[in-house]
Structure formats: structure tokens, C-alpha cells
Amino acid sequence: xxxxxxxxxxxxxxxxxxxxxxxxxxxxxxxxxxxxxxxxxxxxxxxxxxxxxxxxxxxxxxxxxxxxxxxxxxxxxxxxxxxxxxxxxxxxxxxxxxxxxxxxxxxxxxxxxxxxxxxxxxxxxxxxxxxxxxxxxxxxxxxxxxxxxxxxxxxxxxxxxxxxxxxxxxxxxxxxxxxxxxxxxxxxxxxxxxxxxxxxxxxxxxxxxxxxxxxxxxxxxxxxxxxxxxxxxxxxxxxxxxxxxxxxxxxxxxxxxxxxxxxxxxxxxxxxxxxxxxxxxxxxxxxxxxxxxxxxxxxxxxxxxxxxxxxxxxxxxxxxxxxxxxxxxxxxxxxxx
Amino acid sequence: xxxxxxxxxxxxxxxxxxxxxxxxxxxxxxxxxxxxxxxxxxxxxxxxxxxxxxxxxxxxxxxxxxxxxxxxxxxxxxxxxxxxxxxxxxxxxxxxxxxxxxxxxxxxxxxxxxxxxxxxxxxxxxxxxxxxxxxxxxxxxxxxxxxxxxxxxxxxxxxxxxxxxxxxxxxxxxxxxxxxxxxxxxxxxxxxxxxxxxxxxxxxxxxxxxxxxxxxxxxxxxxxxxxxxxxxxxxxxxxxxxxxxxxxxxxxxxxxxxxxxxxxxxxxxxxxxxxxxxxxxxxxxxxxxxxxxxxxxxxxxxxxxxxxxxxxxxxxxxxxxxxxxxxxxxxxxxxxx
DNA sequence: TCGCGAATTGACAGCGCTGTCATTTCTGTC
DNA sequence: GACAGAAATGACAGCGCTGTCAATTCGCGA
Numbered sequence: 001x002x003x004x005x006x007x008x009x010x011x012x013x014x015x016x017x018x019x020x021x022x023x024x025x026x027x028x029x030x031x032x033x034x035x036x037x038x039x040x041x042x043x044x045x046x047x048x049x050x051x052x053x054x055x056x057x058x059x060x061x062x063x064x065x066x067x068x069x070x071x072x073x074x075x076x077x078x079x080x081x082x083x084x085x086x087x088x089x090x091x092x093x094x095x096x097x098x099x100x101x102x103x104x105x106x107x108x109x110x111x112x113x114x115x116x117x118x119x120x121x122x123x124x125x126x127x128x129x130x131x132x133x134x135x136x137x138x139x140x141x142x143x144x145x146x147x148x149x150x151x152x153x154x155x156x157x158x159x160x161x162x163x164x165x166x167x168x169x170x171x172x173x174x175x176x177x178x179x180x181x182x183x184x185x186x187x188x189x190x191x192x193x194x195x196x197x198x199x200x201x202x203x204x205x206x207x208x209x210x211x212x213x214x215x216x217x218x219x220x221x222x223x224x225x226x227x228x229x230x231x232x233x234x235x236x237x238x239x240x241x242x243x244x245x246x247x248x249x250x251x252x253x254x255x256x257x258x259x260x261x262x263x264x265x266x267x268x269x270x271x272x273x274x275x276x277x278x279x280x281x282x283x284x285x286x287x288x289x290x291x292x293x294x295x296x297x298x299x300x301x302x303x304x305x306x307x308x309x310x311x312x313x314x315x316x317x318x319x320x321x322x323x324x325x326x327x328x329x330x331x332x333x334x335x336x337x
Numbered sequence: 338x339x340x341x342x343x344x345x346x347x348x349x350x351x352x353x354x355x356x357x358x359x360x361x362x363x364x365x366x367x368x369x370x371x372x373x374x375x376x377x378x379x380x381x382x383x384x385x386x387x388x389x390x391x392x393x394x395x396x397x398x399x400x401x402x403x404x405x406x407x408x409x410x411x412x413x414x415x416x417x418x419x420x421x422x423x424x425x426x427x428x429x430x431x432x433x434x435x436x437x438x439x440x441x442x443x444x445x446x447x448x449x450x451x452x453x454x455x456x457x458x459x460x461x462x463x464x465x466x467x468x469x470x471x472x473x474x475x476x477x478x479x480x481x482x483x484x485x486x487x488x489x490x491x492x493x494x495x496x497x498x499x500x501x502x503x504x505x506x507x508x509x510x511x512x513x514x515x516x517x518x519x520x521x522x523x524x525x526x527x528x529x530x531x532x533x534x535x536x537x538x539x540x541x542x543x544x545x546x547x548x549x550x551x552x553x554x555x556x557x558x559x560x561x562x563x564x565x566x567x568x569x570x571x572x573x574x575x576x577x578x579x580x581x582x583x584x585x586x587x588x589x590x591x592x593x594x595x596x597x598x599x600x601x602x603x604x605x606x607x608x609x610x611x612x613x614x615x616x617x618x619x620x621x622x623x624x625x626x627x628x629x630x631x632x633x634x635x636x637x638x639x640x641x642x643x644x645x646x647x648x649x650x651x652x653x654x655x656x657x658x659x660x661x662x663x664x665x666x667x668x669x670x671x672x673x674x
Numbered sequence: 675t676c677g678c679g680a681a682t683t684g685a686c687a688g689c690g691c692t693g694t695c696a697t698t699t700c701t702g703t704c
Numbered sequence: 705g706a707c708a709g710a711a712a713t714g715a716c717a718g719c720g721c722t723g724t725c726a727a728t729t730c731g732c733g734a
Contacts (some may be wrong), residue, residue: 033683048720049392052721055691059722098433286622351714353691367712389691389719391691392689392721393690396692
């Protein structure tokens with residue numbers, strides 16, 4: 001009923017072990033044999049059983065995507081990353097298990113152990129803030145599970161993918177400077193997220209490059225949510241000298257700023273320029289559409305997964321690859337009033 | 338190194354087969370034996386190997402979540418559903434594989450076959466519009482794979498979960514009627530989606546219940562996207578008598594309506610009331626926040642998965658359960674001008 | 675042509691569990 | 705107290721593949 005490795009072996013006239021070798025891309029198979037076996041596999045429509053492979057060998061052809069379920073970045077971000085990861089898996093005949101983790105408590109230990117012991121996960125792909133959650137990294141290390149990170153804070157010795165967020169943030173703010181803005185405010189994201197730090201650093205870089213002073217009262221703490229953007233903006237609007245532009249550390253907060261501006265009777269972009277970061281779908285659903293930085297989440301997911309598989313296939317140590325950013329200039333920014 | 342079923346058997350003084358029986362909740366085990374075995378499993382921290390179970394028996398403890406990758410409903414919807422599904426899986430020690438499918442072409446056949454043959458998937462959970470994609474259903478049937486649907490169009494003989502969208506839409510429009518609106522327009526979703534039909538039917542029901550005439554010029558075709566909402570609204574605004582309220586079939590289109598209103602100089606809700614459907618995060622990120630119908634996507638995912646597992650565990654035929662809707666009355670609707 | 679290390683290939687056991695069917699241990703009955 | 709039939713349990717093979725290690729074949733210089 002099912003075509004087994006043994007059937008392919010018989011059809012080709014070689015031993016099962018040799019077919020297994022071809023299947024696993026081992027190098028010690030004569031090219032002519034390899035071709036014969038490959039042809040037979042193809043014509044017989046052979047599909048190896050992951051269960052048997054997992055049981056007999058050590059490989060499971062399973063990777064897990066770990067993400068934080070609790071204090072979630074925008075779910076559309078995760079969805080895009082996941083899509084990219086699945087893409088890469090598909091290309092290398094891996095399967096992916098999605099695994100939301102709650103960072104508080106010991107839950108994540110149980111979950112990770114389950115993945116490792118029960119499913120013999122070969123590697124994991126992580127999104128922030130898990131990428132820098134020490135207890136998790138520790139556990140993965142103990143289990144010897146390779147992992148690939150998306151936008152990790154600690155870049156040395158990580159494999160995965162990142163974007164030069166600092167440079168991107170700088171470019172975004174430089175854009176405001178070029179539009180003639182002098183009083184540029186920044187709304188910071190959740191404190192211990194790498195993204196918050198980089199974007200803030202880029203903001204400072206731009207000010208410095210433009211010869212503008214860094215004024216702490218123009219920097220307000222937010223927490224990546226729409227609501228925190230509203231609050232932060234209100235705070236800025238209470239200053240004696242209002243900023244003419246606000247760079248929010250992500251799109252959700254920028255949307256909050258636009259809300260608050262509306263509430264306050266400020267017209268965007270006439271009275272106030274607003275820009276964000278991430279280019280989520282929200283950015284083009286706002287009125288006016290939001291100037292922001294495009295982050296290619298899907299590609300990042302795919303690349304992170306590909307790097308992981310390079311490691312799993314023993315093709316190298318794995319790299320931390322960098323993807324380019326792109327400014328999306330839309331109608332929420334304009335010349336300073 | 339690893340605790341095996343055999344180890345538990347030895348520790349308990351029974352045969353491996355008996356431990357296996359306990360593991361699989363078979364009924365023919367004496368209660369006292371069962372307790373002993375269970376205790377040993379617990380204390381030895383035994384974890385069955387899915388690979389071995391899959392290879393030896395027919396079960397894989399794997400379900401797949403199928404969703405349409407091409408003509409995607411809002412990704413946040415999918416993310417919420419997926420979270421709910423994972424919740425349910427966790428509770429029953431199942432694992433879930435996420436599987437985006439492209440409906441056009443034969444790609445989906447290949448993917449489904451891969452799931453069935455390679456991974457011995459036990460069942461699938463589907464989201465619209467896959468729930469009613471005949472070739473897919475056909476294929477699943479051929480393979481004898483049980484499936485659970487979320488908001489399927491054809492409700493007879495389906496198992497899964499649904500919401501009374503027609504009733505919800507009617508309630509939403511009745512709300513507009515109660516606010517004094519007489520010229521109420523509707524923007525329809527993608528033609529062959531069940532959601533579009535139900536919401537349209539509810540709109541008609543409400544008009545009828547309120548004794549208002551059904552005027553085809555107030556019904557415009559959209560396609561669930563922000564952009565189509567903008568276009569549809571512009572069309573409505575070109576009518577000699579403008580509607581005083583617009584009920585869009587989803588939040589994205591409602592956001593588009595609000596954009597178009599802004600563009601046209603109409604103030605929401607003073608000049609125009611707008612409401613949507615779904616209660617996506619976008620709804621509270623708009624200005625003013627959007628009146629809409631809350632659809633408990635996460636719960637729906639969870640319930641659909643639970644129903645599937647009832648079937649897989651042989652505990653019944655599975656039901657199509659109905660979840661309640663809830664109107665979210667926010668500031669985008671107000672008394673008619 | 676012979677010999678030898680390298681390149682290929684194969685035999686065989688067993689991964690950890692469950693299906694099948696046989697065996698043992700209980701029930702209750704007369 | 706013996707016996708039929710039901711309830712529990714066990715023996716054993718094998719799911720489809722890979723690891724280990726042994727056997728074979730090949731290429732090439734002497």
C-alpha cells in the first residue's frame with residue numbers, strides 16, 4: 001500500500017541502506033547509483049515517513065517557531081514572520097511547529113522540554129523579545145538545540161537575521177530634518193526591547209548629524225501600544241513649545257499620536273508631522289497614510305529559517321544576515337509649519 | 338537515558354502492552370492497575386515518543402490548521418484563531434502544524450497529501466474560505482480525514498464553530514435605525530464568502546423589520562479591503578441623497594469609509610455614522626473608534642479544535658457549535674443628522 | 675598483473691511503541 | 705466446587721527507517 005524505502009531499493013537493485021544514503025544526501029554514493037535511486041523514488045512517488053526517520057535516526061525534520069504570547073508584538077508581524085518561515089521549511093522539506101510561549105512563570109520550560117523530548121525538534125526560530133530571554137536561551141543551550149533569532153539584541157554569536165534599525169531610524173529622522181523640522185520628538189518603545197534602543201539611538205544620531213540639540217523633554221516613554229501613543233502625545237502637546245514632528249518607535253504608537261492630534265485639533269501633516277516604524281498594514285489604513293520604515297518581516301522569517309537549516313544540514317556555522325530597510329514616505333509627514 | 342514505556346512497565350511490574358493501554362486510555366484495564374501505572378509514569382516523568390507511536394500505531398497526535406494564503410483575510414484574524422487552536426491542542430496533548438494553502442492551482446493537493454501521507458495528520462481545522470472549497474473538501478473526504486470548520490457556509494453536516502452573523506448584522510443595523518437613521522447603506526464583502534451573504538441578509542432583515550425600503554443603490558460591492566471601502570464610499574457619496582449611515586461588512590472597509598468621509602469633508606459621526614464587523618484591533622485604532630460586531634476569533638479557534646478532538650477521540654460525531662456575538666458600540670455611530 | 679588504501683555498498687539489529695491473538699484471572703451460576 | 709464466559713493481561717512481531725561495522729569494488733602505482 002505505502003511505498004517504502006525497501007520498495008525503492010528492490011526496484012533499483014540496491015540495498016535499503018543505499019537508498020537511505022541517497023535520501024539523506026550522504027556524499028559516499030556513486031553518482032550513477034544516486035541518479036538511479038532518485039529516478040526510482042520519483043517514478044514510484046516515494047515519500048519517506050517522518051515518524052520512522054525520527055524513530056530510527058536522530059533527525060525529525062521539525063523546527064519550532066517560538067514567539068511570545070503574552071506581551072505580543074503586533075500579531076500581523078508574527079503572521080508574516082511565520083509565513084516566511086513556512087516558506088523556507090517547505091523548500092527544505094522541514095515541518096514547522098508554532099509554539100507560543102508565556103515568558104512569566106516556568107511554563108516555557110515545560111513547553112521547550114516537550115518540544116525537545118517529545119518531538120525531537122532539531123532547531124528553533126525565535127522572535128523578539130524571546131531572542132534575548134536568558135532563561136530560555138540557557139535551556140536551549142543545555143539541550144544543545146540550535147536556534148536562529150530574528151532581530152536579537154545580542155548580535156555576537158547569534159545566527160539569524162537583523163536589520164540596521166538604528167540606521168533606519170536615523171534615516172527616518174533625517175527625513176524630518178530635511179523637511180525643515182527642528183523640534184522633533186520621539187516616543188520610545190518598551191524599555192528592554194532591542195528595537196526601542198536602536199530606534200532611540202538612531203533618533204539621537206540624526207539629531208547630532210543635523211546639529212540639533214537633544215532635548216529630553218521631547219523624548220517620552222511609550223510601550224508600543226496604540227494607547228501609550230495617545231498618552232505620550234498628550235504629554236508632548238502639554239509642553240510650552242510643541243514639537244512639529246513626532247517619530248514614534250512603531251506604527252501603533254504613531255496611530256495613537258494621530259488620534260491625539262485629532263483630539264487636540266492639530267491637523268496632520270499641516271500642523272504636525274508623524275512617522276512610525278514597521279510598516280504594518282495599519283500604516284496605510286490611517287488617514288493620512290503613515291510615513292514609516294518598512295521592515296520585511298516575511299523575508300526575515302524566511303532568512304532566519306534558512307540560516308537555521310544551513311546549520312542543521314551541517315553546511316556551516318550559520319550567519320546573522322542583515323536585510324535592508326526602506327523608508328515609506330507617505331502623507332503623514334510634510335514641511336514644517 | 339530516555340525513559341521508555343518498557344521502563345515504566347518494569348517499574349510497575351506489568352507488561353509493556355498494559356502500560357500502552359493505560360497511555361491510550363483503553364477501557365480494559367483494571368482501575369487499580371491503571372493507578373499504579375499512572376503513578377509510575379508520573380514519578381518517572383515518562384513522556385511517550387510521538388515518533389514511535391506514529392510508526393507503530395496509526396495515531397500521530399497531529400492536527401493541521403489550514404488557511405488560505407493567497408486571498409488572506411486579515412492576518413490578525415488568523416493569528417487569533419491559531420492561538421485558540423493551539424490552546425485546545427495543548428489541553429489534549431495534540432500538536433498542530435500550520436499549513437498555508439494556495440487555492441489556485443494544484444498546490445493544495447500536494448500539500449494536503451503531504452500532510453496525510455507524510456505526517457499521518459489525524460484531522461484538520463479550516464478557516465474561510467477554505468471551509469467551502471469543494472476540491473479540498475473532496476480530497477479530505479477521499480483521505481478520510483476528519484475536519485472541523487470555522488464559519489463554514491454549508492452548515493449541514495459540518496462540524497466546527499459558527500456565529501449567527503446574520504442576526505449580528507441585523508442587530509448592528511437595528512442599532513443604526515434606533516439612532517434615527519433612515520438612509521442606511523451597506524458595503525458588501527467578496528461575493529462568494531459566506532460572511533458577505535450573511536451580513537447582507539442581516540442588513541435586509543433589519544430594514545424589513547424597521548419598515549424601511551430596500552434601495553439597491555445603497556448597496557455597493559466591496560472586497561473586504563481598505564481600498565475597496567474607500568472606492569465604495571466614494572460611490573455612495575456621489576448619490577443625490579447621501580446615506581446618513583454606512584454599514585460595512587468588515588472593519589477594514591469601514592476604515593476605508595472613514596478615510597473617504599474625511600476626504601470628502603464629512604465628519605464622523607456627526608455627518609455620517611459608520612460601523613463595521615469583526616472588531617479587529619484596527620477598530621480601536623481609528624478615530625473615532627469604530628462601532629462594530631465583536632467576533633470571538635480566538636474562542637472560535639479553540640472550540641473548533643475541541644470539536645475535532647472529540648471526533649478523533651471517538652467521543653461522538655462532533656457538533657457545529659454556535660458562539661455568541663456582541664455589539665461593540667463606540668464613537669463612530671451617533672444620532673442621525 | 676598484483677597489491678593496497680580509498681571509495682562504495684550491504685547485512686543486521688533495533689529505535690519505542692502498538693496490533694494481533696493467546697493466555698491468565700476473575701466473575702457469577704448451578 | 706466446578707465451569708462457562710467475560711475481563712485483564714501478556715507474548716511477540718513488526719511499523720519504516722538509520723547506525724554500526726563488515727564486505728565488496730575500484731583506481732592506480734609497482
